[in-house]
Amino acid sequence: MGQRPKEKDLKGVIPGLLRILRKFSPYIRKQRFTIVGAFFALLIETGLRLLEPWPLKYVFDNILIPAHNNSTHIPNSFGLNPVMLLTLSALAIVGITGLGSMAAYLSTYGMSLAVVEVLSEVRGQVFDRLQRLSLSFHQQHKSGDLITRVTADIEKMRLVTIKTALPLLTNIISLLGMLAIMYWLNWELALVATAIFPFLTLLTSKTIGRIRSFAKQHRDSEGVLAATTGETIGAIKVVQVLSLQEMLHSIFAAQNQKSLDEAIESLKLSAALERTVQVLMAVIIAAVLWRGSHVVLHKGLTPGELLVFMTYLKNAFEPMRKLSNQVGQIAKATASGERVVELLEYEPNVRDLPGAEKAHPFFGAIRFENVSFGYSTGKEILKNISFAVQPGQQVAVVGPSGSGKSTLLSLILRLYDPDSGRILIDSQDLREYTLDSLRQQISVVLQDSVLFAVSVQENIAYGKLGSSRKEVEQAARLANAHEFIMQLPQGYETVLGERGGTLSGGQRQRIAIARAAIRQAPIVILDEPTTGLDSASEQIVNAALEKLTEGQTTFTISHNLRAVQHADIILYVEGGSILEQGTHSELMRLGGHYATLYQMQSIIDSEQTGDTYAIEA
Numbered sequence: 001m002g003q004r005p006k007e008k009d010l011k012g013v014i015p016g017l018l019r020i021l022r023k024f025s026p027y028i029r030k031q032r033f034t035i036v037g038a039f040f041a042l043l044i045e046t047g048l049r050l051l052e053p054w055p056l057k058y059v060f061d062n063i064l065i066p067a068h069n070n071s072t073h074i075p076n077s078f079g080l081n082p083v084m085l086l087t088l089s090a091l092a093i094v095g096i097t098g099l100g101s102m103a104a105y106l107s108t109y110g111m112s113l114a115v116v117e118v119l120s121e122v123r124g125q126v127f128d129r130l131q132r133l134s135l136s137f138h139q140q141h142k143s144g145d146l147i148t149r150v151t152a153d154i155e156k157m158r159l160v161t162i163k164t165a166l167p168l169l170t171n172i173i174s175l176l177g178m179l180a181i182m183y184w185l186n187w188e189l190a191l192v193a194t195a196i197f198p199f200l201t202l203l204t205s206k207t208i209g210r211i212r213s214f215a216k217q218h219r220d221s222e223g224v225l226a227a228t229t230g231e232t233i234g235a236i237k238v239v240q241v242l243s244l245q246e247m248l249h250s251i252f253a254a255q256n257q258k259s260l261d262e263a264i265e266s267l268k269l270s271a272a273l274e275r276t277v278q279v280l281m282a283v284i285i286a287a288v289l290w291r292g293s294h295v296v297l298h299k300g301l302t303p304g305e306l307l308v309f310m311t312y313l314k315n316a317f318e319p320m321r322k323l324s325n326q327v328g329q330i331a332k333a334t335a336s337g338e339r340v341v342e343l344l345e346y347e348p349n350v351r352d353l354p355g356a357e358k359a360h361p362f363f364g365a366i367r368f369e370n371v372s373f374g375y376s377t378g379k380e381i382l383k384n385i386s387f388a389v390q391p392g393q394q395v396a397v398v399g400p401s402g403s404g405k406s407t408l409l410s411l412i413l414r415l416y417d418p419d420s421g422r423i424l425i426d427s428q429d430l431r432e433y434t435l436d437s438l439r440q441q442i443s444v445v446l447q448d449s450v451l452f453a454v455s456v457q458e459n460i461a462y463g464k465l466g467s468s469r470k471e472v473e474q475a476a477r478l479a480n481a482h483e484f485i486m487q488l489p490q491g492y493e494t495v496l497g498e499r500g501g502t503l504s505g506g507q508r509q510r511i512a513i514a515r516a517a518i519r520q521a522p523i524v525i526l527d528e529p530t531t532g533l534d535s536a537s538e539q540i541v542n543a544a545l546e547k548l549t550e551g552q553t554t555f556t557i558s559h560n561l562r563a564v565q566h567a568d569i570i571l572y573v574e575g576g577s578i579l580e581q582g583t584h585s586e587l588m589r590l591g592g593h594y595a596t597l598y599q600m601q602s603i604i605d606s607e608q609t610g611d612t613y614a615i616e617a
Ligand SMILES: Nc1ncnc2c1ncn2[C@@H]1O[C@H](COP(=O)(O)OP(=O)(O)OP(=O)(O)O)[C@@H](O)[C@H]1O
Pocket: 139, 375, 376, 381, 400, 401, 402, 403, 404, 405, 406, 407, 408
């Protein structure tokens, strides 16, 4: 059973609703004509609903009761004879219901249309925001939970607004109308009928606050469940290889139970509230019947008017009974809405700064000036990094695992911003360029390149949107990928499995290289792109990489020092600092960390291959 939620009353729902309305107001404003039209139809519908019992009153007071009493005096019959009055009343019953249904249709259709339009725009905005939120945001949030916000939470809002909030609005307006008429008919009797309302409101609002609290917890738990499922399916190979099924199942079962408990708790509260309201309403109806009959006997009301009174009360009963459930539903949808608003209000910490300009075509000169960075405050991963690279230079970043190499290069892409210091491209702080124009001029090939489940052609063209088939083919040739692509069942049109799962590691890397090559970017980042490949694949991929990086400023992270020894600059990173930098010969002469690591690798290599070779210096 989950942690007991903090009790909140109706006051907790209203600020949430206002926050959602404020956030959605630009989209709501666009639909204002539809909304106003639908609201007008809704007013007509409720007006006609109020008229419904009145033909019956006239039939009772002006025809049935006088006839029953053999009275010749027919009160206030608009100068009509009884048959005429009866015919008109019968026609009025059909007319009122017919017109009311038409108005109800128009109001429901109009409001639904507006709601669907607004929420579809919101969904588009949320998706857009999700893509733009900084990497640090995505690393802190589970993808399943984010997916739930784009899908289930928005769907919940759509359903509840159309199926619950609109009927609730109709009910509130007609309740107010009924109350006004009841007070006009007999204020004393109306007072008896409404005496219980403050008590009802108090009870309802208290319970609703608690339902809302459980509902939010429930939705969050659903997000966690979705995240666990997504993670498990995403890593199914690892799960099966390590036989993690039992362990993951027990984690899932615990989360499932928590979600179930929260759902049951909120259902229990809703059902209890609904029944309590039902009993209270029966008490009111009995009291009004008892007191109303006395008033009629003392000629304070006509029997027909008491009939109208009782019909209103009975009609009010249904909406009142539903009210608790409807507000409960709205509380749940508010919780969903707040989760969506949370996303929309989240400001990416890496974003275009005011005054940022589109970058010019880069020459590729890069300088780090005293750059420090940590993923979380208080834990520095990069410490006071400084180095300079000339256009077209090949830079190797080497050092032990976890020393900060990938982090260093991610700063060039502005996946994160430095906490202090600055990074210059062509002598200008990269924060002065717009994000898109900066990233478009950097090609990246990672260790395990992710491909999309679209065609090979599209996967390569994602590197430069709008590129032609000819450009795609050129890039594929450069990446030594053209031949194997032509052997795929549909060549360039072959649709890949999710994350490129239908290709071998080497093939995936070559498509990723083609995707990087199509950009013809002046800056290239290679993060261990050949790790995990067999030596035949490695050779082909390396040949492709050589063509990709020729003449471009290139940063290569590699654990294999022999593979990068010809770099123009080697940066040796350890513990987040650059301990050594220079060419291979310079660093070997220095005889420091790099030289030691290189010698160690050489010995291991020679032991593995049985060769002996001189350690180059
Ligand atoms: N997203 C992240 N959030 C928090 N800490 C992180 C994140 N990414 C990396 N780190 C931490 O930052 C440090 C540097 O990681 P980084 O990936 O830059 O090292 P690396 O030198 O590239 O390692 P490797 O050679 O194993 O890829 C590590 O201690 C790592 O645990």
